[in-house]
Amino acid sequence: METTLFIDGEERQARNSATYAIHNPARPSELVGHAASAGIAEVDDAMQSAHNAFTSWSATSLDERASYLATVADELNRDAADVEMRTRLFTQEHGKTLFETTIEINRLADRFAQVAGFADVIKQEDEIKGAQFDTIVTRQARGVVTLIVPWNWPLAILGSKLPQALLAGNTVVIKLSEQSTLAPALTIIKIAKMFPKGVINLITGDGTKIGDRLVGHPLVRHVNFTGSIPIGRHVMQTAAQNITPVTLELGGNDAGILLDDVPLDEAFFKKLYLSVFLTSGQICMALKRLYVSAKIFDDVVDGLSAVMTNQTIGDGLQDGVTLGPLNNLKQKKIVEAMIEEAQTRGEDVRFFGKIHDEAQFAEGYFLRPSLIVNASHDLSAVKDEQFGPTLPIIAYDSEDEAVHFANDSSYGLSSSVWSQDTNRAMTLARRLEAGFTNINGHGPTAMDGLSPFGGVKQSGIGRNFGVDGIKQFQDIHAISAPLGNLLD
Numbered sequence: 001m002e003t004t005l006f007i008d009g010e011e012r013q014a015r016n017s018a019t020y021a022i023h024n025p026a027r028p029s030e031l032v033g034h035a036a037s038a039g040i041a042e043v044d045d046a047m048q049s050a051h052n053a054f055t056s057w058s059a060t061s062l063d064e065r066a067s068y069l070a071t072v073a074d075e076l077n078r079d080a081a082d083v084e085m086r087t088r089l090f091t092q093e094h095g096k097t098l099f100e101t102t103i104e105i106n107r108l109a110d111r112f113a114q115v116a117g118f119a120d121v122i123k124q125e126d127e128i129k130g131a132q133f134d135t136i137v138t139r140q141a142r143g144v145v146t147l148i149v150p151w152n153w154p155l156a157i158l159g160s161k162l163p164q165a166l167l168a169g170n171t172v173v174i175k176l177s178e179q180s181t182l183a184p185a186l187t188i189i190k191i192a193k194m195f196p197k198g199v200i201n202l203i204t205g206d207g208t209k210i211g212d213r214l215v216g217h218p219l220v221r222h223v224n225f226t227g228s229i230p231i232g233r234h235v236m237q238t239a240a241q242n243i244t245p246v247t248l249e250l251g252g253n254d255a256g257i258l259l260d261d262v263p264l265d266e267a268f269f270k271k272l273y274l275s276v277f278l279t280s281g282q283i284c285m286a287l288k289r290l291y292v293s294a295k296i297f298d299d300v301v302d303g304l305s306a307v308m309t310n311q312t313i314g315d316g317l318q319d320g321v322t323l324g325p326l327n328n329l330k331q332k333k334i335v336e337a338m339i340e341e342a343q344t345r346g347e348d349v350r351f352f353g354k355i356h357d358e359a360q361f362a363e364g365y366f367l368r369p370s371l372i373v374n375a376s377h378d379l380s381a382v383k384d385e386q387f388g389p390t391l392p393i394i395a396y397d398s399e400d401e402a403v404h405f406a407n408d409s410s411y412g413l414s415s416s417v418w419s420q421d422t423n424r425a426m427t428l429a430r431r432l433e434a435g436f437t438n439i440n441g442h443g444p445t446a447m448d449g450l451s452p453f454g455g456v457k458q459s460g461i462g463r464n465f466g467v468d469g470i471k472q473f474q475d476i477h478a479i480s481a482p483l484g485n486l487l488d
Helices: 040-059 062-075 080-094 098-116 119-123 154-158 162-167 182-192 207-216 229-240 266-281 297-309 329-344 358-363 399-407 422-429 466-471
Strands: 005-007 010-012 019-024 027-036 126-129 133-141 144-148 171-175 200-203 220-226 246-249 254-258 287-293 348-351 370-373 390-396 414-418 436-439 474-482
Touching (some): 005 040, 027 080, 040 133, 062 098, 062 119, 062 162, 080 098, 098 154, 098 162, 144 162, 154 182, 162 171, 171 207, 207 220, 266 287, 297 390, 329 348, 329 370, 390 399, 399 422, 414 422
Parallel strands (some): 171 200, 220 246, 254 287, 370 390
Antiparallel strands (some): 005 200, 019 027, 133 474
16 A cells, blocks of 8 residues: 655655555554655645635635535545445554444544534624624634644544634645554545645655644644644744644543442443553543542452453454554553553552464564552653553542542643532532543543543643634634624
């Protein structure tokens, strides 16, 4: 498989036919394909293409733009053979299971349909009738927008940015991660061909070489980035040179609080497991620190352990496999170092799951899912984002103590409270320092995209999803006139 760039309405190779290789994380010796490796010149071409298309695209009505989004929702996954090919390819290059890639491939089309339905809300303007003036507050598209998505859930995360930017009237340049490019590129090109020339442009390549140009280009009017805190900090600094506004969805070290009345049944523990270990824990909004009432602590450890014991670790394309490898060696080493630190300090680290193929497990970027039981608060696995299949689980004695533990972090992406008493859970949720809090759920399976999502503290700036996620891509434009001239 070899994928191209998409610039000014057509697929094209990078100059000198430059590419980079992508290997299967379940079998690092297996070459999956090559992706075009763009340079600065291709970035400039993409920016110019988007800039040229902006005037006509932004002049279309909201209803017209919504119609384009609805077309994507209807057509993107109509060809079953194409969907199966992209899904299997995605599993090969990424490592997640077919179950997970199927969710992601389908969810992108759903996001386009959902955002198309927001058109009537976005049309609404605010009216201010003052003592001397009438004012109408409108919103207008910003211009060329750079969308940068990470490797873990690239299409699902793109679904929080791309349809929103387009409905708002912007044109876009998309940058995919080098760690997960092939199936996402094929999907984006398929979408881009449904729009006028230049509205959607795709760049793939080495972020260390072209990232600053994508963010700091003089034609860029907004940057929407999802990724790590260190790179997000650099994106913000680079965009500041042109006073370019940014939306940053950065790392999360999400806390979950289990109150003493949670239902300790099999369904509860399966739901809790998915909140933590979906995509081997490689989700920004996965549950990454679990605080449990001391009254039920041992029961929770036993119940979650039982679910984890039944997992099978292996190649995501194999029947029966429920947990794939980590996406890349760098991430595997980060998680391994956290676990090794805990073991060296004598922490209670427990490993679970069955290995599907021992030889493959030794070759690939696999880790067995693990718990760090009653973890010390100063462990890196507690203080920092693991982004892998390990979970520190910690007992607390009072709700005040649980809130203190949860908030004692520089992160603030999402969080959760679990209880059969919704009012009790809601009272606690209001005290948590996070951009998003679930009650009796956590992670991507616990949100529907209708509400705004983003972080506080070092977990980000701005919001994706919902009506607010569309407004992020617009500037406020107030139009005023003497009293009685604009409003009745």
